[in-house]
Amino acid sequence: MHSHPLAARAIALLLLLQGGVVFSDDAGGGAGNKVAGETSSGPVFVKEPPNRVDFSNTTGAVVECLAKGNPQPDIIWVRAADGTAVGDVPGLRQVLANGNLVFTPFRAEDYRQEVHAQVYACLAKNTEGSITSRDVNVRAGNHHNDTSVGCASRERGNIESV
Ligand SMILES: *[C@@H]1O[C@H](CO)[C@@H](O)[C@H](O)[C@H]1NC(C)=O
Numbered sequence: 408m409h410s411h412p413l414a415a416r417a418i419a420l421l422l423l424l425q426g427g428v429v430f431s432d433d434a435g436g437g438a439g440n441k442v443a444g445e446t447s448s449g450p451v452f453v454k455e456p457p458n459r460v461d462f463s464n465t466t467g468a469v470v471e472c473l474a475k476g477n478p479q480p481d482i483i484w485v486r487a488a489d490g491t492a493v494g495d496v497p498g499l500r501q502v503l504a505n506g507n508l509v510f511t512p513f514r515a516e517d518y519r520q521e522v523h524a525q526v527y528a529c530l531a532k533n534t535e536g537s538i539t540s541r542d543v544n545v546r547a548g549n550h551h552n553d554t555s556v557g558c559a560s561r562e563r564g565n566i567e568s569v
């Protein structure tokens with residue numbers, strides 16, 4: 408689908424004469440909250456959440472996610488498995504406007520596996536692109552009984568209980 412070299416050269420010359428303005432058709436509209444006079448840039452994590460978050464039902468947890476970019480990126484929390492956005496679950500989980508994912512303290516009978524034993528990821532998105540954090544393995548409660556450590560130490564027979 409390449410045009411003749413001559414035609415291509417003619418078009419290039421035309422663009423040159425026009426100062427390239429033909430490329431900025433959309434420059435006027437949809438500037439969003441872009442900071443004037445600064446070049447736009449895709450999101451970059453300032454605080455990427457950790458790979459593991461273990462917490463107790465009595466303390467709850469706050470998982471931070473912060474990104475910079477121009478325009479300022481939106482933070483969205485998703486289930487890592489299928490990318491579905493997660494939202495507030497009253498009394499259990501809250502997504503704050505600043506991008507933090509908050510797990511509130513809960514009673515044992517309010518434990519919900521899809522909330523409290525879930526792999527999350529933080530997505531930062533603006534008009535220039537989007538980035539996804541590492542997987543965040545969240546586990547609430549019952550972490551005093553870590554069977555995997557128990558098995559490993561028994562097999563190797565050299566790890567003191569902590
Ligand atoms: C956390 O769970 C324990 C039982 O496993 C319960 O005794 C305790 O009250 C719970 N904490 C809160 C804040 O509900």
Ligand SMILES: *[C@@H]1O[C@H](CO)[C@@H](O)[C@H](O)[C@H]1NC(C)=O
Pocket residue numbers: 552554
């Ligand atoms: C730890 O959990 C395993 C199974 O999940 C159970 O068989 C074991 O009895 C538990 N140990 C304690 C000390 O609660």
